[in-house]
Amino acid sequence: xxxxxxxxxxSNRSWEIYMxxxxxxxxxxxxxxxxxxxxxxxxxxxxxxxxPGGYVLKTENINDAAxxxxxxxxxxxxxxxxxxxxxxxxxxxxxFFEEFDDTIWNKQRFISIGFYALVDYSLVNLVVDNFxxxxxxxxxxxxxxxxxxxxxxxxxxxxxLRKQLNYKPIGLNLLPEKFTMPELQxxxxxxxxxxxxxxxxxxxxxxxDILLKLDESRKGGAHRSPDLYKFDIEKYQxxxxxxxxxxx
Amino acid sequence: xxxxxxxxxxSNRSWEIYMxxxxxxxxxxxxxxxxxxxxxxxxxxxxxxxxPGGYVLKTENINDAAxxxxxxxxxxxxxxxxxxxxxxxxxxxxxFFEEFDDTIWNKQRFISIGFYALVDYSLVNLVVDNFxxxxxxxxxxxxxxxxxxxxxxxxxxxxxLRKQLNYKPIGLNLLPEKFTMPELQxxxxxxxxxxxxxxxxxxxxxxxDILLKLDESRKGGAHRSPDLYKFDIEKYQxxxxxxxxxxx
DNA sequence: TCAAAAGTGTTGGCCCTACACCCATGC
DNA sequence: GCATGGGTGTAGGGCCAACACTTTTGA
Numbered sequence: 001x002x003x004x005x006x007x008x009x010x011s012n013r014s015w016e017i018y019m020x021x022x023x024x025x026x027x028x029x030x031x032x033x034x035x036x037x038x039x040x041x042x043x044x045x046x047x048x049x050x051x052p053g054g055y056v057l058k059t060e061n062i063n064d065a066a067x068x069x070x071x072x073x074x075x076x077x078x079x080x081x082x083x084x085x086x087x088x089x090x091x092x093x094x095x096f097f098e099e100f101d102d103t104i105w106n107k108q109r110f111i112s113i114g115f116y117a118l119v120d121y122s123l124v125n126l127v128v129d130n131f132x133x134x135x136x137x138x139x140x141x142x143x144x145x146x147x148x149x150x151x152x153x154x155x156x157x158x159x160x161l162r163k164q165l166n167y168k169p170i171g172l173n174l175l176p177e178k179f180t181m182p183e184l185q186x187x188x189x190x191x192x193x194x195x196x197x198x199x200x201x202x203x204x205x206x207x208x209d210i211l212l213k214l215d216e217s218r219k220g221g222a223h224r225s226p227d228l229y230k231f232d233i234e235k236y237q238x239x240x241x242x243x244x245x246x247x248x
Numbered sequence: 249x250x251x252x253x254x255x256x257x258x259s260n261r262s263w264e265i266y267m268x269x270x271x272x273x274x275x276x277x278x279x280x281x282x283x284x285x286x287x288x289x290x291x292x293x294x295x296x297x298x299x300p301g302g303y304v305l306k307t308e309n310i311n312d313a314a315x316x317x318x319x320x321x322x323x324x325x326x327x328x329x330x331x332x333x334x335x336x337x338x339x340x341x342x343x344f345f346e347e348f349d350d351t352i353w354n355k356q357r358f359i360s361i362g363f364y365a366l367v368d369y370s371l372v373n374l375v376v377d378n379f380x381x382x383x384x385x386x387x388x389x390x391x392x393x394x395x396x397x398x399x400x401x402x403x404x405x406x407x408x409l410r411k412q413l414n415y416k417p418i419g420l421n422l423l424p425e426k427f428t429m430p431e432l433q434x435x436x437x438x439x440x441x442x443x444x445x446x447x448x449x450x451x452x453x454x455x456x457d458i459l460l461k462l463d464e465s466r467k468g469g470a471h472r473s474p475d476l477y478k479f480d481i482e483k484y485q486x487x488x489x490x491x492x493x494x495x496x
Numbered sequence: 497t498c499a500a501a502a503g504t505g506t507t508g509g510c511c512c513t514a515c516a517c518c519c520a521t522g523c
Numbered sequence: 524g525c526a527t528g529g530g531t532g533t534a535g536g537g538c539c540a541a542c543a544c545t546t547t548t549g550a
Contacts, residue, residue, distance in 0.1 A: 019269055020268060021269070022269065022270070056336070058357070059338065061336065061338055062336035062337070062359065083333065083334055088309065088361075089309050090309055111267065111304075113336075163415075163491075165495070181529080182528080188496070197512090197514075198528095198529080199532090200511095200512065200513065202529090202530075202531085203512095204511085217520095219521095221522085221527095221528075222522050222527075222528085223520075223521055223522075223526085223528040224519065224520035224521050224528055224529045225521070225529085226528080227529085245495060246414055247414045247493060248413055248414060428502090429502080430501080430502070445540065446501095446503090447503080447505090447540095447542085448538095448541085450502090450503075450504085451539095452538085469500095469502095469548075469549085470499090470501085470550070471500050471502075471547070471548050471549075472501055472502045472547035473501095473502085473547070473548065474501080475502085475503085
């Protein structure tokens with residue numbers, strides 16, 4: 001059984017180079033075809049879907065590890081990446097790797113740091129690694145059953161993302177450089193899972209003062225050509241740092 | 249040297265019962281004398297202040313560990329306790345325990361999960377443990393120098409707390425059961441580090457609809473007696489769950 | 497009776513909602 | 524020219540800051 005061998009051979013090396021009992025799981029969001037997508041991989045043999053993840057080198061910072069793991073999967077660098085929660089319940093991996101020896105790396109208790117990432121769908125090249133036989137984008141409303149507690153990691157990431165909409169700008173990492181207001185609105189609506197009023201969204205977005213209107217419009221639709229915008233990077237970064245609507 | 253012995257003797261036991269390389273640090277906030285306070289302990293011999301913390305038993309959930317650690321320190325149970333970030337940089341403990349053997353528990357690399365807690369100052373009984381010779385409340389603007397990266401853990405906790413004010417109710421765990429509006433306002437002002445308008449605070453708080461006005465007032469001041477309030481626990485919990493001002 | 501704190505009223509401005517109305521485009 | 528989607532106008536309400544006024548209390 002090739003998979004079993006892979007795990008067993010990887011085990012020794014893992015014990016050597018990684019922090020034990022510590023893992024990273026990433027919820028990678030992308031936006032495509034008017035849908036919010038999440039990156040999932042399928043484990044060989046097990047035929048089980050999982051969030052992309054990995055371990056932290058003994059000589060590596062946590063954030064660097066998350067970036068490395070994502071780069072291996074997607075080729076993308078300088079991704080918007082944020083830790084949002086630790087998942088460390090005792091029973092989170094119950095029933096997995098039962099067929100292996102207790103000393104096997106993968107069978108240990110793992111405390112996993114959840115990161116979520118926002119990436120430009122068009123810039124990503126998915127990579128299948130040794131332990132997986134598939135790596136795909138799935139719409140957030142068509143996510144297959146996920147292994148262990150990965151479903152709840154995903155849920156928590158989505159909730160966090162939704163909350164972020166209230167006080168942080170979003171879109172720079174999910175949309176192409178140039179985009180229209182209706183496209184941006186669509187992104188918001190899909191993240192939130194509900195319709196927003198067009199005119200009000202339009203003005204609210206402009207009031208945030210993070211957009212630059214371009215002298216072009218998106219031709220090709222059957223109707224009036226919408227104006228193109230891009231983000232004012234500096235103001236966007238400022239808003240990311242300082243928040244948008246903060247009360248008090 | 250007694251301290252050294254303590255550490256060395258504790259080491260073996262720690263390796264046995266705790267998850268290696270994983271720690272918990274708690275930023276415990278209390279409110280007293282019109283000041284926001286934080287719990288700090290002083291390590292024996294080292295004469296260095298630190299945030300209260302501990303480790304996670306191999307048989308224990310993360311949140312249970314945090315609760316246990318806090319209960320040992322404060323005697324308080326059912327504390328408002330929330331993880332807010334992981335601190336896992338390579339160099340975070342650089343220079344500590346240098347005089348010990350490399351195999352000693354305390355000298356390892358630790359990834360620390362930061363929790364912050366809100367507790368009723370009056371209900372807490374501070375406990376000095378084996379490794380510390382002091383455990384005290386310090387005002388947030390008079391915090392002594394803290395060991396390792398504990399200062400930045402504290403900073404991040406305070407920032408998180410301030411952000412929470414924008415979308416979560418606060419006070420249930422920091423104030424006594426009955427309190428006045430000016431007292432609640434004082435709490436907000438101290439957390440935020442700035443003055444708020446009295447009338448507007450008053451009405452905004454009432455609009456949140458989480459307060460119950462009592463038929464009593466706080467006698468004794470030299471001036472008009474302020475009305476007493478308490479939190480409507482059910483509505484408070486609802487607001488905690490659903491947020492207060494959420495946009496979109 | 498007076499100072500100071502606590503409760504309440506008032507005003508103008510901004511944002512939000514909702515809906516309506518134009519404008520542009522491809523058929 | 525017509526349907527449709529995109530940009531803009533507008534009326535009403537709520538929240539907000541700022542400030543003023545009134546009430547209550549102990550000295």
